[in-house]
Amino acid sequence: MTPLLTVDDLRVSFPTRTGTVEAVRGVSFTLGKERLGIVGESGSGKSQTGRAIMGLTPGHAKITAKTLNFDGIDLLSASAAKRRSLRGKRVAMILQDPKYSLNPVMPIGRQIIETLKTHESVSWGEGRQRALAMLEAVQIHDPERVFDLYPHEVSGGMGQRIMIAMMLVCGPELLIADEPTSALDVTVQLEVLAILDRLVAERGMGLIFISHDLRLVSSFCDRVLVMYAGRVVEELPSANLAAAQHPYTQGLLNCLPTIGSHRHPLPVLERKPEWAL
């Protein structure tokens, strides 16, 4: 079976006044219809990995890979038009803060229909039906009312569900969720994740779930990549997290305070220069 996505030796670097910043330094993985987590601390290159797959790497950055292939399409040699048509239609991305992805001056329903119309020729009436159905699918109970609201008129949790609705309305095969619930309260976070989980399963999507939260990612995903300084230092099934081999993964797990564990002081992470080699 050929995977949906193949990433081999992906590198992303930024020229800056003080030299080149190597954000992603040879990341490789494949993805099928599964839930893959990417975890690591801030600056480890998670978002830039996701953006490279989406074709959203900033213009001044340098991007190379031995392979960057989505369903038989070589993404690096694909034309800009081709990548635009993939984006939103077959590959979609959810970001941490819906504020950056929702248009503040357009009612929510219209935004979803516009997204749909970018990729499919649908009538307004059909678009409206699909937008309402999608809002219902993300458990918005009064879709007719929410349809006419502006983004600032909904709560953070609802905004994030609307984002999910907008990103899934065209039925993408691959969804990249970059810290999709990090800005939400824990209880709301789990509600949103449950919705995402159900949709990914029902629609048979591949999911890349990016987060700094190792506990959350491992409870949600089938498999986890652990990134450090632009590289994948460890890849393991979520169920085997406790058996992690790399001292960075172990350190990340151990330093979390948990209810009832009573470790004073908490173990801290001793960073080794060789991890970043």
Add this chain to the structure above:
Amino acid sequence: MTREVLSVRDMVVVFDEFVALNGVSLSVAEGESFGLVGESGSGKSTLLRAVAGLNVFESGTLTVSGKRYEGHRRDRDFYRTVQMVFQDPYGSLHPRQTVDRLLLEPLAIHGFTDVDARIARALDEVGLGSGFRFRYSHQLSGGQRQRIAIARALILEPKILLLDEPTSALDASIQAEILNLLEQARKERGLTFVMVSHDLGVVSHMCDRLAVMRKGEMVETVSVEALEKRAFSQDYTRQLLVASEGFRRT
């Protein structure tokens, strides 16, 4: 009998028409570490800020070390007793000031003269060393900035620290270092903590007792021991506890 150092009775804070704190009461004993949890907007910061005099409270009473306080006004005694550390050291530390200036300011206000020795000791205590003294705060990492914010709070040798999500903006490994630093300072100085966090794991690690807040009210107060044994009465507390255990596929 432990002595009560901080007491809040029936505190009400109103912004325009909005009741952000609706009759909240709290009693913290000397040397205790008390936690506040609850979803965003539940009034945790408002409570700490009202204690610190950054928000006015409409009604209710506030007593710190036996002394009553009202409105905004806090005397020098108060700031010698109570200091606050915020979530975002970006917001609380001026980026274009050197660490030296940041630490000097509270000392100057309170008329200390042995400033060099105090600054050196404060930097040492938060694990930064004198090499950091003349750096600008924008040259520091998030964790280093939070260490400076803690040094600044400790430099006046307060008895009570109000900590508002002090590690929420930090990576997990840096969080562990900062929590260890705070615990050590508490042990060495016999400090009293009131600590806000949205993370029940953090609060149960750092605190003896905690209050669960929701919509401007205190839902319940439980000891961490009771929390661990699931010996609480409110369903909302259970929801927070379950949520803190991560995602569960049903």
